[in-house]
Amino acid sequence: MSATLLLGPGPSNCPASVLDALSKDLVGHLDPRFINTMEACKEKLRKILHTKNAVTFPISGTGSAGMEAVLVNILEPGDTIVVGVNGVFGMRIANLAERYGATAIRVEEDWGKPMPYAALEAAVTEHKPKILAVVSGETSTGVYQNMDGLGDLAHNNGALLLADCVTSLAGMPVLLDEWGVDLMYSGTQKCLNCPPGLSPVSFSQRALDVFQNRKSLVPSFYLDLGEILKYIGDGLAKRAYHHTAPVSMVTALDAALDIVLEEGLEARWARHKDAQNYLFEKLAPLNIHPFVEEADRLWPLSTVTIPDGVDEAAVRTALLNDDNIELGGGLGPLAGKVWRIGLMGVNADRAVIDRFVDCLSAKL
Amino acid sequence: MSATLLLGPGPSNCPASVLDALSKDLVGHLDPRFINTMEACKEKLRKILHTKNAVTFPISGTGSAGMEAVLVNILEPGDTIVVGVNGVFGMRIANLAERYGATAIRVEEDWGKPMPYAALEAAVTEHKPKILAVVSGETSTGVYQNMDGLGDLAHNNGALLLADCVTSLAGMPVLLDEWGVDLMYSGTQKCLNCPPGLSPVSFSQRALDVFQNRKSLVPSFYLDLGEILKYIGDGLAKRAYHHTAPVSMVTALDAALDIVLEEGLEARWARHKDAQNYLFEKLAPLNIHPFVEEADRLWPLSTVTIPDGVDEAAVRTALLNDDNIELGGGLGPLAGKVWRIGLMGVNADRAVIDRFVDCLSAKL
Numbered sequence: 001m002s003a004t005l006l007l008g009p010g011p012s013n014c015p016a017s018v019l020d021a022l023s024k025d026l027v028g029h030l031d032p033r034f035i036n037t038m039e040a041c042k043e044k045l046r047k048i049l050h051t052k053n054a055v056t057f058p059i060s061g062t063g064s065a066g067m068e069a070v071l072v073n074i075l076e077p078g079d080t081i082v083v084g085v086n087g088v089f090g091m092r093i094a095n096l097a098e099r100y101g102a103t104a105i106r107v108e109e110d111w112g113k114p115m116p117y118a119a120l121e122a123a124v125t126e127h128k129p130k131i132l133a134v135v136s137g138e139t140s141t142g143v144y145q146n147m148d149g150l151g152d153l154a155h156n157n158g159a160l161l162l163a164d165c166v167t168s169l170a171g172m173p174v175l176l177d178e179w180g181v182d183l184m185y186s187g188t189q190k191c192l193n194c195p196p197g198l199s200p201v202s203f204s205q206r207a208l209d210v211f212q213n214r215k216s217l218v219p220s221f222y223l224d225l226g227e228i229l230k231y232i233g234d235g236l237a238k239r240a241y242h243h244t245a246p247v248s249m250v251t252a253l254d255a256a257l258d259i260v261l262e263e264g265l266e267a268r269w270a271r272h273k274d275a276q277n278y279l280f281e282k283l284a285p286l287n288i289h290p291f292v293e294e295a296d297r298l299w300p301l302s303t304v305t306i307p308d309g310v311d312e313a314a315v316r317t318a319l320l321n322d323d324n325i326e327l328g329g330g331l332g333p334l335a336g337k338v339w340r341i342g343l344m345g346v347n348a349d350r351a352v353i354d355r356f357v358d359c360l361s362a363k364l
Numbered sequence: 365m366s367a368t369l370l371l372g373p374g375p376s377n378c379p380a381s382v383l384d385a386l387s388k389d390l391v392g393h394l395d396p397r398f399i400n401t402m403e404a405c406k407e408k409l410r411k412i413l414h415t416k417n418a419v420t421f422p423i424s425g426t427g428s429a430g431m432e433a434v435l436v437n438i439l440e441p442g443d444t445i446v447v448g449v450n451g452v453f454g455m456r457i458a459n460l461a462e463r464y465g466a467t468a469i470r471v472e473e474d475w476g477k478p479m480p481y482a483a484l485e486a487a488v489t490e491h492k493p494k495i496l497a498v499v500s501g502e503t504s505t506g507v508y509q510n511m512d513g514l515g516d517l518a519h520n521n522g523a524l525l526l527a528d529c530v531t532s533l534a535g536m537p538v539l540l541d542e543w544g545v546d547l548m549y550s551g552t553q554k555c556l557n558c559p560p561g562l563s564p565v566s567f568s569q570r571a572l573d574v575f576q577n578r579k580s581l582v583p584s585f586y587l588d589l590g591e592i593l594k595y596i597g598d599g600l601a602k603r604a605y606h607h608t609a610p611v612s613m614v615t616a617l618d619a620a621l622d623i624v625l626e627e628g629l630e631a632r633w634a635r636h637k638d639a640q641n642y643l644f645e646k647l648a649p650l651n652i653h654p655f656v657e658e659a660d661r662l663w664p665l666s667t668v669t670i671p672d673g674v675d676e677a678a679v680r681t682a683l684l685n686d687d688n689i690e691l692g693g694g695l696g697p698l699a700g701k702v703w704r705i706g707l708m709g710v711n712a713d714r715a716v717i718d719r720f721v722d723c724l725s726a727k728l
Contacts, residue, residue: 003389010608011390022612023387025367026375026559028690060561061425061586064607068586088605092585099581189608195390197424197561197610217463219583221456222425222432241452241695243428244374244553246561248386249613326392331605 004320005347007356008328009139009167009301011189011196012344014256018194021255022248029245037254038245039235044257045200048169048265049184051176055208057232058188058198058253059223060246063166066185066199068096069223070162071131074183074207076216077101080129082159084115088140088331089164093133100219105129111141111333112303114296117149124157130210131183132159137168139190140331142292142303142340144168151180160207166190169200170260171272171300171344182207188249191272191300193345194256197249259345272299275348279341280304282357286364291338300348303330303338307364312336315363323359368684369711371720372692373503373531373665375553375560376708378620382558385619386612393609401618402609403599408621409564412533412629413548415540419572421596422552422562422617423587424610427530430549430563432460433587434526435495438547438571440580441465444493446523448479452504452695453528457497464583469493475505475697476667478660481513488521494574495547496523501532503554504695506656506667506704508532515544524571530554533564534624535636535664535708546571552613555636555664557709558620561613624709636663639712643705644668646721650728655702664712667694667702671728676700679727687723 006013014022027033038057045056059066071093075081079102083094086109094104107123109115115134124132132154134145147163154161160182165174171191176184182204189196203211203225211225218224222243231242260268276299280290283304291303306312312329316339319325328340343353370377378386391397402421410420423430435457439445443466447458450473458468471487473479479498488496496518498509511527518525524546529538535555540548546568553560567575567589575589582588586607595606624632640663644654647668655667670676676693680703683689692704707717 004391004395006390006392008392008394011392011611014390019387019389023383025383026370026378027368028370028372028375029560030372031368031684031690061429062607062610065425065429065586068584072584096585099583099585101583187608195610195612196393196608197613219463219465220432220436221460221463222429243426244551244560246426246559246613247375248559249561249610320395326395 002324005325005352005356007341007343007347008326009340009342010187010344012191012193012342013346014193014195015259015346017259018252018256022195022252024251026247029247030239034247035235037251038232041250041254041257044254044261048257048260049174049176049202050178051202053176053202053204055229056200056202058200058250060243061199062196063185063187063199065223066187066201067093067164069199069201069225070183070185070203071096072100072220072223073211073218073225074131074160075100075102076214079103080105080127081131081133082107082120082123082127082129084109084120084134086113086115086141086143087111087135087138089135089138093164112143112291114143114145120150121153124153124159128157129159131162133162135164136174137165137298137301139167139301141334142298142301143296144172144298147179155180160210167298167301170268171348172269172298176202188253188256190342191344192253192256192260194253195249197246198253269299272343272348275343275350275353276302278350279343279353282353286361300342300344302341302343303334304341305338310364312339318363319359325356325359366688369689369716369720371706371711372690373704373706374551374708376557376706377710378557378559379623379710381623382616382620386559386616388615390611393611394603398611399599401615402596405614405618405621408618408625412621412624413538413540413566414542415566417540417566417568419593420564420566422564422614424607425563426560427549427551427563429587430551430565431457431528433563433565433589434547434549434567435460436464436584436587437575437582437589438495438524439464439466440578443467444469444491445495445497446471446484446487446491446493448473448484448498450477450479450505450507451475451499451502453499453502457528476507476656478507478509484514485517488517488523492521493523495526497526499528500538501529501662501665503531503665505698506662506665507660508536508662511543519544524574531662531665534632535712536633536662540566552617552620554706555708556617556620556624558617559613561610562617633663636707636712639707639714639717640666642714643707643717646717650725664706664708666705666707667698668705669702674728676703682727683723689720689723
């Protein structure tokens with residue numbers, strides 16, 4: 001049976017070389033060969049994130065664990081965070097912060113629009129938070145956040161800048177150092193075309209300084225950055241056992257990163273942009289239109305309006321059952337109102353889009 | 365190149381059917397086919413845990429995430445936990461509890477010995493804790509805890525009983541309901557012969573009642589049991605997105621559980637016991653002896669003393685480099701004093717032991 005075509009918000013399809021790496025015979029998690037693979041992943045992640053951050057590595061959990069990792073290591077009870085909330089993941093960042101005893105200032109925007117700079121500026125200058133958090137690629141709405149000026153805004157007000165790059169990474173520009181991002185998390189199951197299970201994270205030196213000056217214990221052992229760095233921070237130097245790294249997943253990630261770097265980031269970004277444009281061109285005759293303004297679109301994940309009178313859930317079920325194609329539904333206030341179409345990594349391809357649109361149009 | 369023979373404390377070697385399942389083309393994490401796989405895993409885990417607990421499933425992280433999950437959902441600031449500490453993992457349980465603002469009463473015992481019932485009884489009756497925690501299989505020392513009476517002791521004093529079953533599961537008896545265990549976590553990379561990356565957990569109804577009566581937010585979103593159960597609790601019923609489950613890992617776990625159930629648990633336990641006995645028989649002529657008394661031994665993981673004058677780290681390095689065999693060193697106070705030899709799942713085999721002992725003896 002042929003593979004399911006995964007055109008939802010993730011997981012995406014994995015190339016054969018990634019699945020081959022995943023199923024290689026295991027080596028131990030303290031074996032120098034595994035440590036070298038982990039070191040290679042760290043270096044390749046720095047390249048695709050455009051960062052010099054030494055502390056850049058995959059967390060042993062999915063993207064949500066990465067979100068938790070960057071927040072739980074920085075926030076302490078009584079701290080304040082300003083969060084741009086224009087979708088599920090901004091909401092979630094605020095929710096997590098409150099679980100650690102921090103105050104979350106939610107700057108709200110309509111779902112489907114990016115956060116306006118002025119609203120973030122007003123909140124940051126008023127509240128002087130420890131973190132300013134935005135979602136670079138909002139997986140729930142298909143919006144890509146313009147990061148211009150946010151690094152300076154945060155740093156000039158004593159804050160760290162956090163960016164959720166789960167769906168943007170390796171599908172459109174993610175420029176950590178240029179943007180001034182101090183805290184970043186992503187996922188492997190989107191544009192990296194690796195199975196879900198790891199979350200690349202990155203901490204700037206500024207973020208590490210804040211971490212070092214914590215007054216309270218990190219309320220997690222699994223995600224405690226200090227413990228993790230004793231385990232995987234120093235390459236082949238003496239390592240203290242922390243947990244058993246998911247060696248197969250890290251080996252697969254290493255193979256997936258090779259594919260990204262071989263293509264080159266600029267070419268990969270352009271391919272994702274072209275695929276989205278082509279998708280919209282093909283969908284227009286079906287009266288299916290982009291939900292997000294052109295300048296704000298997240299190339300790897302397109303949200304589209306559903307034509308009147310269409311039972312959107314029935315269409316998704318029929319596509320899966322008849323054609324083995326997965327499509328994503330809307331979340332929260334967008335449930336029933338949009339489809340989410342992921343064209344991520346290998347699936348950012350005109351032939352894939354042709355096949356998908358043919359099948360979709362037969363259902364309408 | 366042939367596979368590394370993984371005879372440390374984990375990961376262990378994975379059979380071909382597990383690696384094949386791991387590398388299958390992915391389906392979506394909300395796809396009914398994946399939900400069915402998850403439901404199958406839950407049912408098979410109940411069988412190998414000897415429990416009727418409805419809430420039995422794999423956490424999307426390694427064994428340490430499972431430890432965190434069972435503690436963080438139950439403990440609140442001001443609570444008390446009594447922990448049997450006779451190795452690394454008892455220490456770790458106490459450490460985690462303190463991170464959530466609980467008071468940890470550590471009942472200490474020499475490393476290499478099981479926790480005496482009387483000492484746990486004294487602490488539980490004095491402190492009336494919310495949780496009594498013991499390590500059923502101490503991966504750092506090779507001790508298997510006698511669980512007799514601990515369920516009654518906990519329940520008669522208003523406590524939940526927690527058991528770490530990371531290394532015991534599927535290698536020797538783990539009888540949750542008979543023991544009265546309310547909170548359990550394990551790992552996939554030991555006797556289940558699946559790669560690291562998931563942690564099977566189980567919560568009894570008594571534990572769920574305590575969870576439902578929490579006064580404070582769980583200080584984790586990723587591990588919040590309420591959120592997880594909305595996502596994977598009800599089979600094919602409507603599911604709320606929480607995170608993207610590691611579909612490849614869950615598919616591999618399902619295949620690994622099939623192998624365990626096909627062999628049968630009693631046969632599998634007996635095989636692990638036989639393997640350990642055979643190992644000690646073969647090692648005695650090399651002046652290498654068991655570290656733990658016979659009645660207290662964890663069959664899947666043997667700790668052995670190192671002969672005088674042997675550079676234990678050099679031997680491990682030579683075994684890895686020359687023979688592609690991984691062996692475990694000691695942790696904490698046992699560093700440099702013992703080797704840890706895992707004969708887990710497929711490696712609980714006399715031919716494997718023969719090969720290993722031949723290679724080891726050549727290094728001494």
